Structure formats: structure tokens, C-alpha cells
Amino acid sequence: MNEAPIGILLGVLVFLLLLSAFFSGSETGMMALNRYRLRHLSRSGHKGAQRTSELLDRPDRLIGVILIGNNFVNNLSAAITTVIAIRVWGDGGIAAATLLLTLAVLIFSEVTPKTLAALHPERFAFPSSLILKPLLKILYPLVWSANTISNGLLRLMRVNPDEASGDQLSQEELRTVVNEAGTLIPTRHKSMLLSILDLEKVTVDDIMIPRNEIIGIDIEEDIEEILEQLRNAQHTRVPVYKGDINNIIGMLHMRNVARLLNMEDINKAALLNETSEPYFVPEITPLHTQLVNFQKKKLRSAFVVDEYGDVLGLVTLEDILEEIVGDFTTDTEDHNHDIQPQGDGSFIMDGSANIRDINKTLHWELPVEGPKTINGLVTEHLEEIPEHGVCMVVDNKYRMEILQIQDNRVQTVQMWTVPKE
Structure with a gap:
């Protein structure tokens, strides 16, 4: 190496920096992949997705081969940089060459490829699987040795490396996925999916x-x-x-x-x-x-x-289906006779009006955990059967005036939202 022309050494150094960028980008791309999309593409017969999925089945081996390759390349780059620095500037140039190599590795082999891989993981992961899969077979003894020692250290810290975290989503996490799907899922379909998730929280009553x-x-x-x-x-x-x-x-x-x-x-x-x-x-x-x-x-x-x-x-089957797809009418407000909009922005409501129907129709957030109707909501808040003309505020958001009482129950109320300060 000491007798090789400087031009060749510089060319080898540039090639090693490109290899380092490949390993860094591959690692980020593999880890940033959407696992659910990857499974879909793999089941659809996508060759790159199938290779990548096989590699990700054992992430310890995948990370092992990537880090072995990356560390080998970076160490070799440091050695070549030292030789070039000594031949050009003497022993005093080692520090400057180390600083220049650090900046080059940081910019060209770490930050740039990892940023691109994080933004476009499939473009990095799928092509890199063509190289990483055979490379894993070639370096398997070395990868196995490194993983065995690493897993042993993890077990000493009472961490079981064989325990997979899994990709299962909770109900709330799945709700977040649906909400953040954007234009990938039509608004109508998104509403139906969220309604299906809500079926577990809603009872027949x-x-x-x-x-x-x-x-x-x-x-x-x-x-x-x-x-x-x-x-x-x-x-x-x-x-x-x-x-x-x-x-x-x-x-x-x-x-x-x-x-x-x-x-x-x-x-x-x-x-x-x-x-x-x-x-x-x-x-x-x-x-x-x-x-x-x-x-x-x-x-x-x-x-x-x-x-x-x-x-x-x-309760009928149609009632449950309406919870999923919405009311079988063209305009809910025109067909909901329990809710009568007024010119001043308020609403005249029947005491038997269902609170959940009101929330869906007016996009309100009246409490639904307790009483099911407006009459029940009023009597729960006041803890007595009120007289007409009584006013109350619910959750500091909705103002209610009782217009009519009959047969010991609230027959009609007028409701409107409280303006925000």
C-alpha cells in the first residue's frame, strides 16, 4: 500500500466511501420500511419485497452483516487516509487527514444516504437486498460469531433477544393509521372503518x-x-x-x-x-x-x-349497519325530526332525542357514557325533574333551556353551543 500511486489510493478511498454509504443507507432503509406494505408486496409476488422480508425475519443477522461490512470499510478507509497523509504531508498531516475523513464519512457516507433512505426506504432496501442476501451467506460464520457474543451479553442484562416485539397494532394505533392514511383511503371508506372500530365500544342500548x-x-x-x-x-x-x-x-x-x-x-x-x-x-x-x-x-x-x-x-340489523355506513337517507338533518334548526343558530330538540344521534348529526361532543337521551341528560345534571324555563350548561360547551315538561319528563329543549372566549 505504501508503494501504490496516490491516484489509485484516492480512487480506492472514494470507492470505500461509496460502500460505506451503501451500508449506511441499507441499514436505514431496511429499518424504515413499512412492515404492512412490505407484507402486502411480498404476498403479491414482488421479488425485492420477498428478499427483504426474508432478511428482516432475522434482524440481528441483517444488522450484523451490515455493521461488519460498514466497520470494515470505514477502518480500511482510515488506514488508506493515513498512508496518503503521511506520503503527502508527513506525520504532521495525520490529524488533518483524520478530520477531513471524518467530515467526508459524516456527510457522504452517513447523513446523506441515511436521509435519502429514510425518505425513500423501498428504493434503498429492495435493491440492496440483492447484495446483502448473498453477502450474509458469505460472511455467515463471522456474523454468527458476532451475534452469539452480542446475544450472550444481552442475556447477561436480562434481555431476551429471541423475544420479538411483533407488529400487532392496538385498536387506537389502528385508528391512527386510518386517520393518517390521507388520500390513500377515501373519506367515506375511512369513516366506515372507524365506525367498525367503534362497534366494540357501543352497546345495543x-x-x-x-x-x-x-x-x-x-x-x-x-x-x-x-x-x-x-x-x-x-x-x-x-x-x-x-x-x-x-x-x-x-x-x-x-x-x-x-x-x-x-x-x-x-x-x-x-x-x-x-x-x-x-x-x-x-x-x-x-x-x-x-x-x-x-x-x-x-x-x-x-x-x-x-x-x-x-x-x-x-334493535335491528339495519340499526347496526347504519352505525357503520351511516343513515340510509340523503340528508340526516332533513330526516331527523327530533332536531329542528332555528334561525338564530340554536336547535329545538325533543326530550327523547338520542344523544349519539345528536352528536353525529351536529358534530357535537355531548357526553354519551351515562344517559342516552336529552331527558336523561337533563335529569342527571339537575338531579331532579326540572321546571320549564330552567337553563343549564353541559361541559361548558352547550347551553340548554327547557321549554316543555310533561308527564314528569322533559318534552322539548332549546340548545346551542357556547361561544368560545
């Missing part, structure tokens, strides 16, 4: 039709009144009960009723014969569980009951 709003058939009524109700029914399935909604007999499908209405002598027995068995679910059943239960049982509706067996309401 959050979306059910309250018992006081259930439109059903009392089998004890006169047959003519029952037939008139059936002719004017707006739903495809109608609950049938005896005397009280707690005495549920079953569900009557209007498709079967249409056939019966053509009969001359129709009676209650014929109606009961077409009524299917009722299906009851606890009020605390999560929506994702109930969706699976509907699918298993081939049913589309269920009666929600409390711990005492009393009917609280009715």
Missing part, C-alpha cells in the same frame, strides 16, 4: 328503539283494529305482544301478512301462526357481538331487555 317508540300489535285488541294497523304499517316487521310490551309474543313479517289480508275470514289465530319466536338480548351486548349473533341466527331484529327481563327497546 345505545342504538335501540326505546320501548315507548316501538310500534307493535296488541293481540288483545279488536281484530278490525289490528288489521287496520297492519294495513298502515310502515315497517317490514311488527312486534306482537299481549296487553303489555313486556309480554312479547313474537315478530310478524309483513310479507306473510299480505297473504293473510287476502283471506276472507282472517282471525287472530292465523296471525299468531305467522308470528316468529321473539329473540331477546341483554342491554350490555356490544354491537360487534350482536352483529355476529344476527348472522349466526339468521335474524334481523331483537328485543333488548334489562337484568330483570323487562323490555327496554328493539
